[in-house]
Amino acid sequence: MSQPSVIDYPSYSSARTHFKDVLDATERGRSVTVAREGQVSVVMPADKLRSFFFRAVSPRVELASEDGRVIALLSGRPFVSEGSTVDGALEDLVLSLREYAEDWEARLQGAPNHRDNWALVQLVKLSSDDELLEWFERGGE
Structure with missing residues (x-):
């Protein structure tokens, strides 16, 4: 049965x-x-939810070089970071996402221009730094 x-x-x-x-x-x-x-x-299980968000939320990372610095941004989202190398810029982008997730839970989730970022915030909170770096490279739709 x-x-x-x-x-x-x-x-x-x-x-x-x-x-x-x-x-x-x-x-x-x-x-x-x-x-x-x-x-x-x-x-x-949290790992199943994280795996779903890894595939469903597209990072759309764009990289550019300006004045000897590497700029990393998530296209269509308000996240821009920089570093002296690509790795440095992406690590700074992870930090920006972590800070945003905290702010989102504390005060931004009800704001009209932030409320649709629930899935992104859950992905950030459920992922390690290395998993977010992997998401930048291989994640999304």
Whole structure:
């Protein structure tokens, strides 16, 4: 007999009571939902979510050289960094993204020109610096 692919908990209390089962199910690749006051949330492994964002969010990195400095920017997004080398500029871009993710969570997420950056912020928060550097090179749609 096959198990359902989604396990639904109608309240956070029932999910809390079965928390080990929630984590065991997600480890086996099953979707788990938890309802609370009309809001339904999904519990899933962070690495799977990060992998999805790695593919779904395009970095669109552009590099340029100006006055002996390397400029790195994310085309269509307000991120520009520089360094004396390509690696330095990209490492500075990672730092800019980390600072932005903190600002976004603290105050920017409701601003009309920032609210659509949720997926980018989640990718940044779920990734190591090396993973973000890899995303610059190979990530996106």
